[in-house]
Amino acid sequence: MHPKVNFLDFNLIDFKKAWNYQEKLFDEIIKLKAENGKNTGIEQTQTRSHLIFCEHPHVYTLGKNGLEKNLLMNQLQLREKNVRFYRINRGGDITYHGPGQLVAYPIFDLDVFNMHNKQYIFKLEQSIIKTLKEYNIFGERLAGATGVWLDTSDQAKARKICAIGVRVSRFVTMHGFALNVNTDLEYFNYIHPCGFMDKGVTSMEKEFGEKVDIGKVKEKLKYHLAGVFEMKLEF
DSSP: OOOEEEEEEEEEOOHHHHHHHHHHHHHHHHHHHHHHHHOTTSOOOOOOEEEEEEEOSSEEEEOTTOOGGGBOOOHHHHHHTTOEEEEOSSSSSEEEEOTTEEEEEEEOBHHHHTOOHHHHHHHHHHHHHHHHHTTTOOOEEETTEEEEEEOTTOTTTOEEEEEEEEEEETTEEEEEEEEESSOOGGGGGGBOGGGOSSOEEOOHHHHHTSOOOHHHHHHHHHHHHHHHTTOEEEO
């Protein structure tokens, strides 16, 4: 039986508000798993996973092991640009979120999906690669780095189109990935994206040559996520 996953689309939402909501769902699943662990031998309550799509106003987020030197702006410059900054509890280094970027937050119980952390990341990447292929954009994996990249065989041309940064505890996930659809790439000039100083960043708009309907991208991405993870999305 395919896992049932609750789907939510918040459209444009403040990063902190979305983060708080993620934490609430994440904590609920962790608590239920702990209770199930105490109730061995009796019927246990099935956890429910969630998938959130959204966009954020301009914000930089820094992973728990990231380096603040990869943010190339001071507090005054952040205020002038109307950009927020948060240090958060995911893996990875610094990244940017903003309008025109499709952010996805899967809050999945990986025990229900019968997979481990590396499989989870692999399947996220595969879903994005399949979505990009529908636009004749050929995404790839880059050795030693998460996310989806283009032209990885050429060091000078390699560029990231989708960043991935997750937190996993007791096989429950949160945070997720950010696919650059119509993203204003100027904001990446003020950071070393994901800690890389020698790699570029791109978007579907830049690669496709024109604005891309983000609503259609959402539908294609939902389809491929559901297929790759063999799950049923419920609305």
